[in-house]
Amino acid sequence: MSDIFISYARQDRPRAEAIAKALEDHGWSVWWDWNIPTGKTFRQVIQEQLDGARCVIVLWSATSVNRKWVIEEASEGDERGILVPVLIENVRPPLGFRSIQTADLTGWAGENTAPTYLRLCADIGALIAAPEVEAPTNPNDGSPYARIAAGLFRMGATPDDNEAADNEMPRHEVRITQGFWLGETPGTVAAYRRFARATGRAMPPAPDFNPGWGKEDHPVVCVTWDEANAYCEWAGGVLPTEAEWEYAARGGKDALKYPWGNKITSRNANYQGSKWKGTSPVRSYRANNWRLFDMAGNVWEWTADWYDQYYSRLRSHTPPDDPLGPRSGMARVLRGGSFDVDARHLRTSFRHIGRPGLRNAAIGFRCLREEAP
Numbered sequence: 001m002s003d004i005f006i007s008y009a010r011q012d013r014p015r016a017e018a019i020a021k022a023l024e025d026h027g028w029s030v031w032w033d034w035n036i037p038t039g040k041t042f043r044q045v046i047q048e049q050l051d052g053a054r055c056v057i058v059l060w061s062a063t064s065v066n067r068k069w070v071i072e073e074a075s076e077g078d079e080r081g082i083l084v085p086v087l088i089e090n091v092r093p094p095l096g097f098r099s100i101q102t103a104d105l106t107g108w109a110g111e112n113t114a115p116t117y118l119r120l121c122a123d124i125g126a127l128i129a130a131p132e133v134e135a136p137t138n139p140n141d142g143s144p145y146a147r148i149a150a151g152l153f154r155m156g157a158t159p160d161d162n163e164a165a166d167n168e169m170p171r172h173e174v175r176i177t178q179g180f181w182l183g184e185t186p187g188t189v190a191a192y193r194r195f196a197r198a199t200g201r202a203m204p205p206a207p208d209f210n211p212g213w214g215k216e217d218h219p220v221v222c223v224t225w226d227e228a229n230a231y232c233e234w235a236g237g238v239l240p241t242e243a244e245w246e247y248a249a250r251g252g253k254d255a256l257k258y259p260w261g262n263k264i265t266s267r268n269a270n271y272q273g274s275k276w277k278g279t280s281p282v283r284s285y286r287a288n289n290w291r292l293f294d295m296a297g298n299v300w301e302w303t304a305d306w307y308d309q310y311y312s313r314l315r316s317h318t319p320p321d322d323p324l325g326p327r328s329g330m331a332r333v334l335r336g337g338s339f340d341v342d343a344r345h346l347r348t349s350f351r352h353i354g355r356p357g358l359r360n361a362a363i364g365f366r367c368l369r370e371e372a373p
Contacts, residue, residue, distance in 0.1 A: 002031035003128045005053035007073040009064035015088045016059060018110050025112065026121055028128065046073070054128040055082050060102070061089040084123050101255040115152060115173065119254075122151040126252020126289040135184055135291065138373035140198075141191040141235045145181040145373045146291040152176075153247050153254040157349040161257055167309045168349040174243050175321045181373060182240065182248050183366035185282035185293045186301060187231060190216035192223070195231050207361035209278025217281040219299045219364040225332045225356035228302045228365035237369035242305040242333045242351070243323045244368060249295040249336070249348050251288035257347045259288040259295050264346065269297030270339045271346055278361070279339055296346040299364035300334040300354070307331045307353040331355050338362035 004023055008016040020032040031049045050056065056077025064070045071094055077083035078100070085093060085102040092098060103120040111117070135144035156171035157164030193213070196203050204222040206213045213220075223231075225239075232238050240248065249259050258264055266273065270280040280298055287293045306329030325333070331353040337346035340362050345352065354363060 002029040002049060002053060004028055004030045004055045004057060004124065005049050005073075005077075006030060006032040006057045006059065007064075007070050007077075008032070008059040009061060009067050009070060011063045012059055012061050012088060015061075019057070019059070019086070019105070022110065022112055022117065023121075023124070028124070050076055053077075053082070055084055055124050056080075057084050057086055057124075059086050059088050060091055060093050060097075062091050065091055065094050082127050084120070084127070086120065101253070118152040119154075122153060122252045122254075124252075125149055125151065136181075136373045138235055138369070141187070141194055141231075141367075143188065143191050143235075143367075144184045145369060146184050147372075148176075148180050148182050148244075148248050148290055150176050150179045151247070151252070153250060153252075155243060155246055155254075155349075157347070158255055158257060161347065161349070163257075163344045163347065164349065165351075167351050171349075173320055174247070174323060176244060176247050177321050178370070180240075180244065181237075181369040181371070182244075182292060183368075184287070184291055186219035186299050186364040186366045187223075187228070188216065188282055189213045189218055189220045192220040192231065195234055199230075199234060201227075201230075204359065207278060209361070215279075215281070218279045219282060219294070221279065221299055221361050221364050222359045223302075223363065223365065224359055225302050225354070229304075231365070232367040235367050235369070236371075236373070237367040239302055239304040239365060240368040241323065242303045242325055242335065245301065245303050245335050246348060248290060248292055249288065251290045251292065251295075253289065257349075259292075259348060260286070264296075264343045269294075269337075269346055271297045271337060272340055272342045274339065276339055295336055296348065297337050298339055299336070300338045300352060300360075300362055301336045302354075302363065302365040303333045303335055305333045307333045307351070334363065 016032050020030040023030050058074040087102050087104045137144050152175045154171050155174045157168040270276050283293050305325030308326045334352040334354050
């Protein structure tokens with residue numbers, strides 16, 4: 001079976017072939033041709049390929065939006081959560097698909113460096129690059145790490161986000177040029193205890209909701225920025241930059257308010273009003289497309305960057321490739337929201353701050369490694 005199934009109208013075959021070739025050059029297997037093996041029926045082959053695909057691309061054109069079978073194939077991809085719609089002509093998608101973010105390749109001439117094509121690849125990668133085997137475990141801290149591929153994304157609040165603050169705008173393109181490994185979860189109590197024993201450090205003061213650090217599968221909290229940074233160095237890594245953190249949190253879907261979509265309920269994350277009194281065990285909620293848990297809610301996470309309120313506006317200070325943040329400052333950037341804040345703070349673009357020496361029962365961290373654990 002192929003990684004990608006392309007649904008299109010027969011009249012759009014040249015565009016489908018061009019897109020298929022580019023995706024195959026990217027390293028993915030693509031089913032798009034209508035050649036039917038001897039002994040098979042057309043419907044039989046289509047269904048087999050649809051069932052086995054890890055991503056369904058539908059090409060919307062003036063012709064395909066009126067084709068019943070294209071709509072049926074797109075619907076199946078949508079139901080499985082693996083649909084990536086692509087505009088190849090300036091048309092409105094059929095009713096039922098208009099609220100789904102669509103990749104715009106109407107002006108694409110086939111170049112594999114075009115921003116629109118790179119964003120499409122990121123969307124596809126978010127679906128088919130998800131690990132199918134158990135993530136490798138860091139021998140130092142005993143924690144699993146997920147592989148995050150390099151790519152291009154739009155950093156900052158989405159245009160229709162009426163909760164966005166000034167320091168989340170303007171939205172701007174950022175390229176992460178090197179893939180990396182990121183902790184699947186925030187650092188846990190069990191992992192931090194290994195660090196403390198190995199380095200002769202004391203555990204941070206335990207919060208009331210986790211007395212004596214008895215709940216080892218919960219995120220460790222009350223750690224300062226320096227302690228989080230020291231832990232990551234011991235684990236063979238670093239704290240992620242603000243750009244790396246947001247790129248990873250979005251999981252290849254950079255047009256959404258939250259890692260999973262534009263709406264939030266207590267079924268999505270641990271935040272104010274949820275059932276937990278304090279932190280929840282890691283993996284209590286569904287991971288994003290890159291197998292990262294708790295990228296929204298549970299605990300705030302320290303990043304490597306110093307905070308600048310208008311950093312995202314100063315384009316001379318924010319190069320499009322691997323931005324590192326300001327060179328100095330008074331406070332560090334925190335991301336992700338926590339159990340004691342409302343849903344607005346869990347939006348992927350929300351930027352919070354804390355002085356490096358701050359200890360807070362709602363603040364934790366996760367580590368990034370440049371090489372496999």
